[in-house]
Every structure is written in structure tokens, then in C-alpha cells.
Amino acid sequence: MHDTYGEPEVVEIREVPTPVPVDDQVLVKVHAASVNRADLDWLLPKSQLFRVFTGVRAPRRKQLGLDVAGVIEAVGPTASRFKVGDAVFADMFWFGHGSFAEYVCAPERAFQLLPEGLSFEDAATLPHAALLAVQGMRPRHGRAVGPGSRVMIVGASGNVGPFAVQIAKHLGAEVTGVCRTEKMDFVRSLGADHAIDYTTTDYTNTGPYDWIIDVDAHRSILGFVKALRPNGVYMAMGGNRPWILSLPVLALTGWLIARGKRLGLMGGWRAFAPSDVADLKRFIAAGVIKPQIDQRFPLGQVREALRAVHEGRAKGKVVITV
Numbered sequence: 001m002h003d004t005y006g007e008p009e010v011v012e013i014r015e016v017p018t019p020v021p022v023d024d025q026v027l028v029k030v031h032a033a034s035v036n037r038a039d040l041d042w043l044l045p046k047s048q049l050f051r052v053f054t055g056v057r058a059p060r061r062k063q064l065g066l067d068v069a070g071v072i073e074a075v076g077p078t079a080s081r082f083k084v085g086d087a088v089f090a091d092m093f094w095f096g097h098g099s100f101a102e103y104v105c106a107p108e109r110a111f112q113l114l115p116e117g118l119s120f121e122d123a124a125t126l127p128h129a130a131l132l133a134v135q136g137m138r139p140r141h142g143r144a145v146g147p148g149s150r151v152m153i154v155g156a157s158g159n160v161g162p163f164a165v166q167i168a169k170h171l172g173a174e175v176t177g178v179c180r181t182e183k184m185d186f187v188r189s190l191g192a193d194h195a196i197d198y199t200t201t202d203y204t205n206t207g208p209y210d211w212i213i214d215v216d217a218h219r220s221i222l223g224f225v226k227a228l229r230p231n232g233v234y235m236a237m238g239g240n241r242p243w244i245l246s247l248p249v250l251a252l253t254g255w256l257i258a259r260g261k262r263l264g265l266m267g268g269w270r271a272f273a274p275s276d277v278a279d280l281k282r283f284i285a286a287g288v289i290k291p292q293i294d295q296r297f298p299l300g301q302v303r304e305a306l307r308a309v310h311e312g313r314a315k316g317k318v319v320i321t322v
Contacts (some may be wrong), residue, residue: 001062002043003006008306011043011064013299019105026108028088029118033099034067034319035309036128036159037216037238042097043306062301065320067090069114069123079108087114091127091272096285100302102322105154115284124283125291125317131276132237133163134283135269136213137171141262143233145211147172152227154203155215156192157183159309162292162316164213165190170288173211178203186315190292208232213266217243221263236262265270293317 015277022028034205042061069089071111072082088111092099095106107214114123137145145151151168155161168175169191176194177187184195196203204219207227214224217239224234234244270276294314297305299322308318 002059002064003046003062004058008043008310009301010307013149013302014061018103019071019077021074021105022075024079024108025076025089025105026072026079026082026111027074027075027103027105028068028070028090028111030070030099030101030102030322032069032124032322033065033123033320034129035305035320036066037303037309038066038128039064039308041099041238044046044310061097063096063098063101063105065101065268067096067129068099069105069120069125070322073103075108081108082111082113087120088112089123089127090136091115091131093094093128093271100299100320104297110272112272112274115281118284121293121296121319121321124319125293126280126289129261129274129317130163130280130289130291131161131162131272132269134276134279136160136164136235136237136266137292138231142260143210143231144199145171145173147211149173150176150207150229151211151213152176152178152203152209152218153192153213153215154178154198154205156187156190156195157315159313159317160215161187162190163216163289165192167283168211170283170286176209180241180312186292203227213237214239216240219243224263225228225261227262232262234261235243235266236264237266237269256305270273279316293319295319296321298322 033088072086072269094108151173153161153164175192177192178186178196178198181197187195204223204227208229210232212234214236217236294316296319305318305320308314
């Protein structure tokens with residue numbers, strides 16, 4: 001939990017009563033959770049504007065943790081989808097967060113059954129980041145990723161990027177991953193055809209590409225116009241503070257359209273939507289997506305887990321085991 005905004009050191013571990021499920025809620029004993037950059041957005045909001053949603057002077061939500069995988073321990077009196085002992089996973093974005101804990105309690109609609117044959121740790125990497133990648137590869141504006149497409153993924157080595165690389169390769173694309181020097185071999189191991197070191201190369205001067213996913217934008221959106229082919233698509237899933245502050249200009253149209261090229265924020269994001277989860281499970285069953293876990297921390301070291309993601313050291317996901 002955290003009562004103030006700040007670095008991971010402000011996070012505290014506290015003893016609280018175990019929730020009791022009411023109505024259609026279920027109580028889940030947490031086996032694993034994973035850290036996302038989105039967790040850090042609630043700990044370190046990127047701008048004062050974001051605090052309108054998270055709490056202006058202090059965080060409204062004191063609990064942290066989106067991704068969770070565990071076992072149903074108890075069900076509320078009107079819950080009907082699950083039984084005690086079912087293995088489930090979820091993205092707690094709409095349900096108060098709180099997966100960095102021994103138990104989570106939420107309405108049964110928050111959860112889905114664990115993909116068959118998947119460990120709790122692997123399943124915990126999926127709900128937020130993998131579904132972002134699934135949504136990022138969906139057809140948009142009459143364009144789609146397919147055989148022969150040239151795709152660039154900026155941030156290919158972090159939370160979302162590895163899943164996006166794997167899906168793009170499955171769709172038949174020629175994939176270029178952008179990352180820092182020490183992660184280039186990791187990005188190639190995911191199946192990327194090319195890896196660009198952003199510390200030595202201006203990746204906006206490469207290409208042209210049909211499809212660009214920018215997981216955490218740091219460069220002006222206008223710089224990507226020349227990196228796109230005609231009718232190409234550039235989508236950012238978020239960005240740093242200066243980039244976020246440029247959004248009011250983008251908000252005038254939602255998308256920048258230049259010579260038939262579409263550039264802007266990825267629209268239509270949905271947290272753990274059942275249809276997206278169904279697609280995700282098919283990718284898992286077919287071996288398209290293979291979770292990449294870089295580090296594991298026990299619950300007592302949640303601050304260290306958050307720090308590893310905050311500093312960008314992880315190659316793939318950081319998992320908290322309970």
C-alpha cells in the first residue's frame with residue numbers, strides 16, 4: 001500500500017483482515033502477480049493532469065497490483081461462475097487493484113479460468129500486458145498486419161513488447177524491435193528479424209514500416225511520419241511526461257492524418273475483455289505467445305520488484321510470488 005506518491009520506497013506491506021466475499025464476489029488466494037508500468041503510473045503519475053483521476057494530493061487507491069493469478073478460496077452467495085478450487089487470473093484495473101497481496105476479492109466477472117497447462121507465474125504475466133499486445137495488433141482504419149507487413153515495435157523488451165513481437169511474427173510480419181544495447185539479443189530471441197539500439201540509432205530514420213507500436217512514447221509523434229509507408233499506422237500506448245503534455249493538441253482530432261498515414265494513441269483499450277481473453281487463450285494454446293519472466297520476487301520484496309521495472313532493467317516480465 002502507499003499513502004503518498006513517490007518512488008517504490010513509499011510502498012509499505014501491511015497486515016489487513018482477509019476480505020469476505022459478498023453478493024457475486026469471489027475471494028482468490030493469490031499465487032502470483034506481475035508488475036506493469038501501469039502500476040508505476042499510480043505510484044508516480046506522469047503529470048499533474050493524471051492526478052485528476054488518481055487523486056490530486058494523495059492517491060485514492062492505496063493498493064497496488066493489476067495482474068493476478070490464483071485459486072478461488074470462497075464465493076459469495078450469488079456467485080455462480082466459479083467454484084472453490086478453480087484456478088483463475090485477472091486484470092484488477094476496474095476492481096480496486098490490490099493484486100500485490102495474499103488475497104484479492106472482486107466480483108466474479110473480473111476473473112477468467114486459467115489457460116490450460118499454464119503455471120500461475122506464467123499466467124500472471126498476461127492479463128494487462130499481453131492483452132494490450134493483442135489489441136495493438138488488431139486491424140484498424142482498413143489496415144491490418146499480415147504476411148509481408150513491416151512492423152516496428154518500440155519498447156520490444158519490456159512488459160508489452162515481447163508479446164507484440166511474438167504476435168506480429170505469427171501474423172507473418174517482418175519485425176523490427178527497438179530496445180537498449182544489452183537487450184538486443186533478448187529481442188532477437190523472441191523472433192524479431194531486426195533489433196535497433198535506440199542509444200546509438202535514431203529509429204525514426206529507419207523503415208519505412210506499415211505498422212508501428214510505441215509502447216511508451218518518448219519521441220515527437222511527427223518524427224514518425226517519415227518512418228511510415230503510405231497508409232501506414234503508428235500507435236502509442238502511452239508516453240513520458242512531455243509526450244503526455246502534447247496530447248491536448250492531438251485531442252483536437254484524436255489522430256494525425258498525413259498523406260494517408262494514421263498516427264495517434266491506441267484507441268479502444270479494454271481491460272481484460274472476454275473476447276480479448278479468448279483470443280489470448282488461443283494464442284497460448286497454439287504456442288504463439290510464450291511468457292518471458294526475467295525476475296521473481298517474494299511478496300516481501302515488492303518494492304524491489306517495482307524498482308526493477310521502474311529502472312527498465314527487466315527483459316520481459318517481473319513476477320511477484322506469494
